[in-house]
């Protein structure tokens with residue numbers, strides 16, 4: 001069983017974890033990245049897995065940093081279910097189409113510019129249509145219900161107390177007769193937060209994946225935070241300015257309304273003119289009204305008494321753009337709540353542009369402000385900011401109240417962790433790098449449980465109580481040449497120590513190489529013919545002398561060996577090898593093909609011509625060798641070696657004859673290697689049987705294969 005961290009690793013956004021066990025693959029969240037460009041780039045391009053091969057998706061909650069790439073997943077072929085609570089499904093029904101609409105309009109705006117410049121146009125990550133498709137895949141769960149979603153996988157969702165419908169995910173994974181319990185915290189709510197319940201405490205887990213957004217911070221208490229809010233509101237109103245509050249449409253806006261209602265009811269602030277300027281917040285509030293049964297006791301009581309936080313005199317919801325623009329003419333006395341919560345998109349930017357320069361105005365930041373956002377720059381005290389390309393003076397007063405966060409602070413997170421009776425291992429995610437590492441240290445010292453901050457894309461094996469990263473330190477220094485195109489994999493004792501895919505399988509159509517791409521083995525296919533001949537000698541159909549003579553010939557060539565098989569079996573050699581070797585070794589993606597009839601997942605070989613131009617090798621090979629080419633994948637070559645050394649293909653004594661030809665010198669261990677070359681083909685696959693170690697480098701180019709291979713060999717044997 002393994003767990004890969006595809007997002008929210010040393011950063012707060014892009015939550016996405018890939019759990020693989022037996023033949024199943026499950027995603028926990030599929031969120032969008034925000035913040036710095038290097039992360040945002042990951043929203044584009046291919047997923048690091050094949051969407052069709054994912055068996056199930058589990059969604060912790062509706063926030064875009066957890067759900068935002070689900071429509072992309074569906075667009076790229078995901079056909080399975082998405083498990084989430086009913087409230088999460090409802091909230092996604094407004095969040096995802098809204099996100100798609102933002103993608104589409106953003107791309108449309110950029111394309112207008114690109115079109116004028118005669119440049120290549122962009123396509124949106126996904127469209128409203130893809131988002132609508134995604135909604136049909138939801139399977140609604142209720143809190144605390146336990147269901148089996150796949151063979152060997154049980155799921156339960158518990159109230160995370162973060163936003164409406166947010167869940168902590170409990171998973172029981174049974175593989176090889178052993179059950180491992182994994183808990184994903186999702187986003188953990190704040191204690192005593194309005195509207196939603198407090199987070200559920202869980203009693204035990206082998207593995208906990210916990211968020212750390214506010215792992216190094218302390219929130220103001222509820223009384224303090226309400227007082228501060230009253231103070232900011234009163235001061236701004238007395239000065240005669242507007243109060244702008246950037247807020248997530250979902251959760252934060254409703255929490256704020258709740259607080260404003262209570263302050264007005266108690267007379268701690270005057271009756272207010274509050275504008276909720278976000279169509280999304282309006283729809284989200286509708287959904288809140290529908291899910292009152294999951295509210296906390298206090299909010300249910302308020303509703304019973306007819307004091308709805310979502311409706312009061314002076315509360316205005318603005319939908320249309322015209323209504324939003326009309327707010328620009330109000331210079332005083334308005335509380336404007338608008339998205340986005342970090343002020344880096346949406347209508348709030350217009351309101352900031354019209355108010356930031358006024359010294360009587362105020363901005364109140366109540367949510368998390370990620371590095372690189374406009375909200376963060378204001379929080380950090382910028383005197384001038386750029387909005388829509390225009391410089392704007394910051395004369396308004398800027399305030400921050402942290403307690404409104406939907407995330408638990410250090411105390412809340414530690415309490416949640418300490419309520420477990422047993423935890424075997426903790427992974428700290430969903431925090432800025434520095435916070436995550438400091439929080440991990442704190443957790444380790446307080447709980448004395450092994451605690452790791454995973455890196456982006458890092459893979460961990462979770463087998464038999466022993467948990468280790470496949471990215472051991474020593475692989476971090478591996479240098480992969482930019483020209484290298486192909487895949488690499490290091491196997492040890494049935495576990496992957498390192499894997500990676502680089503470059504293009506097809507440059508013309510920009511198809512990237514993946515771990516499942518099949519590669520031409522060129523002259524490397526010789527070893528299959530050699531195994532075939534040894535098998536025939538075992539059956540007495542050819543003499544061992546003749547086999548030795550063929551194999552030991554300095555000038556042997558693969559064609560000669562293949563002809564010999566055809567002469568003996570009176571059958572095409574390709575059919576013989578496919579039946580007697582590939583089938584026995586379960587090399588399901590290996591076969592012989594002519595270059596004009598390649599399977600779709602095969603890589604095109606590339607070679608460099610006299611002018612240094614890269615060209616497809618088809619023509620080069622057609623001139624020299626019109627016969628069949630063997631294609632295989634990195635997994636299949638691993639299976640080949642395994643079958644060979646477990647005597648599934650040859651007896652021990654014939655194996656010795658064969659291996660004598662593939663033996664290479666390495667200090668103090670037996671080591672065997674196959675190599676293949678050809679135009680647009682280069683590969684090395686080696687095995688150290690005593691260590692159950694296989695290293696394979698397959699390339700559809702001719703560069704750097706040896707350098708990559710030599711480094712891997714050196715690293716693994718050191």
Ligand SMILES: [Zn+2]
Pocket residue numbers: 061063162187
């Ligand atoms: Zn969240």
Ligand SMILES: [Zn+2]
Pocket residue numbers: 012015063065066187430
């Ligand atoms: Zn989150």
